[in-house]
Amino acid sequence: MRKRIIIRITLIVVLILIGISLYTIGKEHKVLIDNKGISIGGITYNADTTYKVWVDNLEIGLLEKGERNVAKVAGTSHKIVIEETKDKVLTGEKHEKRFKLKTNEGATINIPAIVNNANEWINKKYIGGE
Amino acid sequence: MKKQNLTRTMNPYVKFFIDYSVPIIIALLVAFAIPLSGLSGKYFIKELTIRLSRNSFLILALLIPVMAGMGMNFGIVLGAMAGEIGLIFVTDWLIVGLPGMLLAMLISTPIAILLGYFAGIVLNRAKGREMVTGFMLGFFMNGIYQLVVLYGMGNIIPISNSNILLPRGYGIRNAISLIGIRQVMDKFIPLKIGGILIPIGTLLVIATLCVFIVWFKKTKLGQDMRTVGQDNDIARASGINVEKTRILSIVISTVLACYGQIIFLQNIGTMNTYNSHEQVGVFAIAALLVGGASVAKASIFNVFVGVILFHTMFVVSPRAGKELIGQAQLGEYFRVFVSYGVIAFSLALYAWRKRVEKENERRKVMAFKRVLLQNNNTTGGDKL
Amino acid sequence: MKEKIKNIIENVGLPRIIIFFFLVSLFVLAPVVGISLTTSINDVIVRFGMNGILVLSLVPMVKSGCGLNFGLQLGIIAGLLGAVISIEMEATGFAGFFMAVGIAIFIAVILGFFYGVLLNKIKGDEMVVATYVGFSSVSLMCIMWLILPFKSPNMIWAYGGSGLRTTINTQGYWFHVLTDFLQIKLGSHIIFPTGTILFFTLLCFLVWAFFRTKIGTSMDAVGSNPDYARSCGVNVDKMRIISVILSTVITAIGILVYEESFGFVQLYMAPLYMAFPAVAALLLGGASVGKVSIKNVIIGAFLFQGILTMTPSVINNIIKSDMSESIRIVVSNGMIVYALTRKSKVRS
Numbered sequence: 073m074r075k076r077i078i079i080r081i082t083l084i085v086v087l088i089l090i091g092i093s094l095y096t097i098g099k100e101h102k103v104l105i106d107n108k109g110i111s112i113g114g115i116t117y118n119a120d121t122t123y124k125v126w127v128d129n130l131e132i133g134l135l136e137k138g139e140r141n142v143a144k145v146a147g148t149s150h151k152i153v154i155e156e157t158k159d160k161v162l163t164g165e166k167h168e169k170r171f172k173l174k175t176n177e178g179a180t181i182n183i184p185a186i187v188n189n190a191n192e193w194i195n196k197k198y199i200g201g202e
Numbered sequence: 203m204k205k206q207n208l209t210r211t212m213n214p215y216v217k218f219f220i221d222y223s224v225p226i227i228i229a230l231l232v233a234f235a236i237p238l239s240g241l242s243g244k245y246f247i248k249e250l251t252i253r254l255s256r257n258s259f260l261i262l263a264l265l266i267p268v269m270a271g272m273g274m275n276f277g278i279v280l281g282a283m284a285g286e287i288g289l290i291f292v293t294d295w296l297i298v299g300l301p302g303m304l305l306a307m308l309i310s311t312p313i314a315i316l317l318g319y320f321a322g323i324v325l326n327r328a329k330g331r332e333m334v335t336g337f338m339l340g341f342f343m344n345g346i347y348q349l350v351v352l353y354g355m356g357n358i359i360p361i362s363n364s365n366i367l368l369p370r371g372y373g374i375r376n377a378i379s380l381i382g383i384r385q386v387m388d389k390f391i392p393l394k395i396g397g398i399l400i401p402i403g404t405l406l407v408i409a410t411l412c413v414f415i416v417w418f419k420k421t422k423l424g425q426d427m428r429t430v431g432q433d434n435d436i437a438r439a440s441g442i443n444v445e446k447t448r449i450l451s452i453v454i455s456t457v458l459a460c461y462g463q464i465i466f467l468q469n470i471g472t473m474n475t476y477n478s479h480e481q482v483g484v485f486a487i488a489a490l491l492v493g494g495a496s497v498a499k500a501s502i503f504n505v506f507v508g509v510i511l512f513h514t515m516f517v518v519s520p521r522a523g524k525e526l527i528g529q530a531q532l533g534e535y536f537r538v539f540v541s542y543g544v545i546a547f548s549l550a551l552y553a554w555r556k557r558v559e560k561e562n563e564r565r566k567v568m569a570f571k572r573v574l575l576q577n578n579n580t581t582g583g584d585k586l
Numbered sequence: 587m588k589e590k591i592k593n594i595i596e597n598v599g600l601p602r603i604i605i606f607f608f609l610v611s612l613f614v615l616a617p618v619v620g621i622s623l624t625t626s627i628n629d630v631i632v633r634f635g636m637n638g639i640l641v642l643s644l645v646p647m648v649k650s651g652c653g654l655n656f657g658l659q660l661g662i663i664a665g666l667l668g669a670v671i672s673i674e675m676e677a678t679g680f681a682g683f684f685m686a687v688g689i690a691i692f693i694a695v696i697l698g699f700f701y702g703v704l705l706n707k708i709k710g711d712e713m714v715v716a717t718y719v720g721f722s723s724v725s726l727m728c729i730m731w732l733i734l735p736f737k738s739p740n741m742i743w744a745y746g747g748s749g750l751r752t753t754i755n756t757q758g759y760w761f762h763v764l765t766d767f768l769q770i771k772l773g774s775h776i777i778f779p780t781g782t783i784l785f786f787t788l789l790c791f792l793v794w795a796f797f798r799t800k801i802g803t804s805m806d807a808v809g810s811n812p813d814y815a816r817s818c819g820v821n822v823d824k825m826r827i828i829s830v831i832l833s834t835v836i837t838a839i840g841i842l843v844y845e846e847s848f849g850f851v852q853l854y855m856a857p858l859y860m861a862f863p864a865v866a867a868l869l870l871g872g873a874s875v876g877k878v879s880i881k882n883v884i885i886g887a888f889l890f891q892g893i894l895t896m897t898p899s900v901i902n903n904i905i906k907s908d909m910s911e912s913i914r915i916v917v918s919n920g921m922i923v924y925a926l927t928r929k930s931k932v933r934s
Contacts, residue, residue, distance in 0.1 A: 546719045
């Protein structure tokens with residue numbers, strides 16, 4: 073009798089754990105990507121050219137100067153790859169950054185900041201709700 | 203209900219026709235209507251692949267109650283509702299992809315178990331009238347579902363995603379986009395043959411369920427259920443808890459229906475919050491009966507034959523109606539008529555045969571008694 | 587004293603008592619939330635007259651042991667055909683109404699006969715088959731409404747030219763013939779539909795009297811104890827068929843009364859679920875699958891229509907939202923489920 077109760081409780085705990093991991097793996101986050109000028113720590117970086125953006129190997133598209141786009145990603149670890157284009161041609165100059173998102177976080181990424189290797193190229197925000 | 207020949211005729215051909223009268227009639231109708239509709243073979247194959255993968259799980263969920271003698275489980279609607287509640291939450295929490303679908307299944311399981319348990323208890327109290335009661339129970343639950351989803355959600359039950367709430371602030375919208383989990387299971391192992399997407403993921407899951415059902419029939423619980431289905435008294439005499447077994451069969455069926463509805467909806471990609479589950483019971487049961495099943499006997503073979511025949515008829519009717527009389531609407535009414543008619547006909551046929559069998563039994567017993575009496579009279583004994 | 591209360595609760599059934607008190611509380615609350623009590627009561631009475639005959643129609647079949655008539659739609663179809671044919675013939679007023687009734691009765695007898703024969707072959711499983719026979723016939727009639735050759739411009743689609751419309755207005759034909767008959771107007775708000783109520787009372791009386799006749803009592807015996815009836819020389823099968831025909835005929839009359847009061851003839855899928863409110867009302871009035879009386883019809887129809895009328899107005903004013911539809915579904919179907927789960931005599 074006791075053995076049955078223990079097995080059942082273990083089963084429920086396992087299921088809850090599975091549920092939590094499914095929740096984390098599957099939670100969708102909105103990541104905003106800006107190709108705009110930004111001031112960090114007193115220094116201003118400007119957007120100078122168009123960039124092609126990939127997030128998690130999925131092509132988001134071209135971001136011109138001053139444009140903002142949004143990527144919807146699911147899970148915790150992500151990577152963003154941007155490639156410079158000059159006069160509508162890819163120059164081959166790539167930048168890659170990895171970032172992690174907690175369950176209730178959304179983020180805003182700034183391209184000029186990435187290009188200039190600034191530390192605060194990503195701004196994470198807590199999205200209220202669940 | 204003892205499993206015996208329900209027809210008095212000895213002729214195997216006639217017997218075959220009566221046993222399989224429903225699928226034969228439908229097959230004839232379909233054969234007549236296909237060329238009439240003017241639809242191409244490729245279209246059929248594509249439609250049938252989709253519908254097969256979409257609906258089979260739900261229909262398979264009906265098999266276990268038949269085994270346990272509960273007849274056609276109209277209560278699978280309850281499982282469908284549980285699945286939809288799970289999907290509402292997952293959509294609210296913005297969980298996407300395969301994890302989203304699996305999470306929906308996970309959280310709706312306890313709801314399905316609860317509803318199934320409730321249905322099982324109610325059905326046990328309506329022995330002999332399980333199908334009508336199940337049918338009405340489905341409607342009743344629909345009302346409760348509406349109260350919960352249309353009034354409770356957003357109010358007492360916290361929903362944060364305003365996309366799925368009605369403008370007034372509480373209550374779920376009529377249609378929810380399930381774009382996050384759209385076709386996740388179908389595309390799990392993508393395979394395209396000749397431009398048609400073969401939903402390997404879903405088909406694998408269906409195959410697993412079939413294996414499970416076959417295995418289940420061989421387990422002790424499965425055997426208990428079959429005994430209960432055949433004869434309640436014998437089962438009770440063997441020490442089987444008849445009530446509990448019946449409830450269990452309904453619980454399993456409800457949970458499977460819950461998953462089946464989630465699979466169905468992930469294929470379609472949109473959920474009609476208040477309508478998606480309405481016809482689930484009718485169409486699934488009609489399909490099963492079209493496949494040759496009866497109230498007392500249903501097999502996996504019936505499921506697949508049924509899906510193919512029923513859904514072909516479904517696809518073909520509007521077009522055929524248009525060609526025949528010039529109004530597509532006619533075809534749509536026709537397909538509804540066939541769905542209901544098939545159930546009415548199968549149930550009537552089964553009920554009639556059951557009565558004939560009972561009459562036969564009674565006559566046999568009477569004849570036997572008469573013979574005994576006669577023998578006793580001739581030998582002069584006064585003991586029977 | 588406690589024993590007595592317990593007995594009453596067991597006999598009447600807890601859900602019925604709950605619903606009764608629920609209705610009373612609605613009536614009490616009405617003036618509090620600003621709803622005119624007199625208008626409400628008037629509404630309830632009108633709807634009671636409208637729907638009562640449909641509830642009454644269930645009585646013969648319950649008495650004869652055929653169970654609750656979930657195949658009500660057959661009688662409704664007979665009534666609809668009567669209505670539509672009478673409008674096609676441009677008959678108006680009382681003549682039109684009674685012509686519709688006459689045609690409907692004729693069709694109802696035929697349909698009822700076949701329905702009865704079918705039910706005889708499946709004794710014991712009538713209810714579930716009846717439900718689907720009812721559904722399939724409604725769907726079949728949908729096809730029929732489209733292709734039957736009706737010509738009256740009031741009934742067919744305006745631009746298409748063929749096929750009947752979904753709803754047909756009875757205004758100008760026999761709208762309110764009964765309702766307005768001997769109407770009693772008290773003040774500006776109360777219009778007592780004397781004609782309808784009189785007609786309903788008349789039919790109730792006829793049914794009650796019928797079951798005091800020889801055929802009626804035989805029918806009753808067939809329902810309560812078929813073997814005993816058979817041993818008395820009663821043809822059980824024939825009695826059941828007669829009861830089914832009777833039920834179908836009363837249903838046909840019932841839907842016509844409903845239409846003359848409501849003002850519209852509703853075709854296509856509208857009659858699909860019409861059996862359920864009638865059954866629920868009957869059960870609410872105290873009937874069960876095997877036992878029924880005229881008292882059940884009157885009490886049940888009144889209670890049911892009371893809830894249907896009062897719930898939307900009162901609850902909507904309190905909670906500012908329209909829960910009435912869902913509550914109606916829960917109450918009516920819940921009653922039916924409850925009645926189906928009560929133990930009753932096992933009939934062979």
